[in-house]
Amino acid sequence: MSSESPRGKIIPMHIGRRLVAELMHHARKVPSLPLARTCHIPQVVAARAEASPVPSWTAIFMKAYGLVGQHIPELRRAWIPFPYPRIYEHPISECGVLMEREVQGEPVVLGVKIRGPELTPLPQIDAHLKDFRESPVEKVSAFRQLLRLARLPWPLRRWFLWRVLALCGYRRARRMGTFVLSSLGNYGVEQMHPLTALTTYFTFGPISPDGQVTLKVIYDHRVMDGRTVARVLVRLEEVLNGAILHELRGLARRAA
Numbered sequence: 001m002s003s004e005s006p007r008g009k010i011i012p013m014h015i016g017r018r019l020v021a022e023l024m025h026h027a028r029k030v031p032s033l034p035l036a037r038t039c040h041i042p043q044v045v046a047a048r049a050e051a052s053p054v055p056s057w058t059a060i061f062m063k064a065y066g067l068v069g070q071h072i073p074e075l076r077r078a079w080i081p082f083p084y085p086r087i088y089e090h091p092i093s094e095c096g097v098l099m100e101r102e103v104q105g106e107p108v109v110l111g112v113k114i115r116g117p118e119l120t121p122l123p124q125i126d127a128h129l130k131d132f133r134e135s136p137v138e139k140v141s142a143f144r145q146l147l148r149l150a151r152l153p154w155p156l157r158r159w160f161l162w163r164v165l166a167l168c169g170y171r172r173a174r175r176m177g178t179f180v181l182s183s184l185g186n187y188g189v190e191q192m193h194p195l196t197a198l199t200t201y202f203t204f205g206p207i208s209p210d211g212q213v214t215l216k217v218i219y220d221h222r223v224m225d226g227r228t229v230a231r232v233l234v235r236l237e238e239v240l241n242g243a244i245l246h247e248l249r250g251l252a253r254r255a256a
């Protein structure tokens with residue numbers, strides 16, 4: 001019997017891993033901090049169950065965050081470092097949504113962007129999300145662009161993303177978004193401190209039957225302070241129990 005230890009193997013880097021690695025290179029440069037708050041939305045849970053069609057929680061929280069961004073402009077701002085440090089403010093919210101798709105036989109996290117969720121009806125947001133989830137990957141322009149980026153040699157990938165993130169606030173918002181939204185709440189999981197190259201990363205945990213949910217914002221401390229994010233989290237609960245609840249009840253009345 002051989003005394004040598006078994007050796008492992010080198011696995012070729014999948015295109016999805018290359019993409020994630022490049023995004024994390026830029027995200028880890030952001031001095032980010034997380035803040036979380038437990039919110040109570042029992043009426044929203046009940047109204048959503050009666051709505052037709054039933055909107056996804058992703059659509060609901062995306063729109064709520066966009067509505068809060070109308071009144072708290074820091075959520076639409078970005079740190080632009082080159083050629084000199086400055087802060088850019090975008091006129092509307094643009095949400096980068098993360099979703100898992102299969103590419104070359106393996107699951108890959110890809111991003112798509114929804115522009116102006118605060119101005120868009122919930123069924124329309126959900127229709128966009130459904131299209132992104134179910135259309136062939138090669139049919140979605142945002143997916144094709146990301147996969148083309150991942151196929152570039154790493155120096156070109158790094159330079160291209162740096163150019164998008166560091167030079168022009170308007171181009172950054174249009175290409176990448178003003179905030180990222182993602183959740184693993186449907187698995188019963190709450191994210192602790194996910195990283196992003198954007199100003200904020202918004203996530204939510206599992207939603208209990210009595211309407212309790214933890215909302216979390218990971219924020220770029222160069223652009224805003226903790227008290228601002230605390231107000232964002234308070235305002236989110238108010239918007240969910242206000243404007244969002246009103247829209248969900250309208251969907252329920254139309255279905256009756």
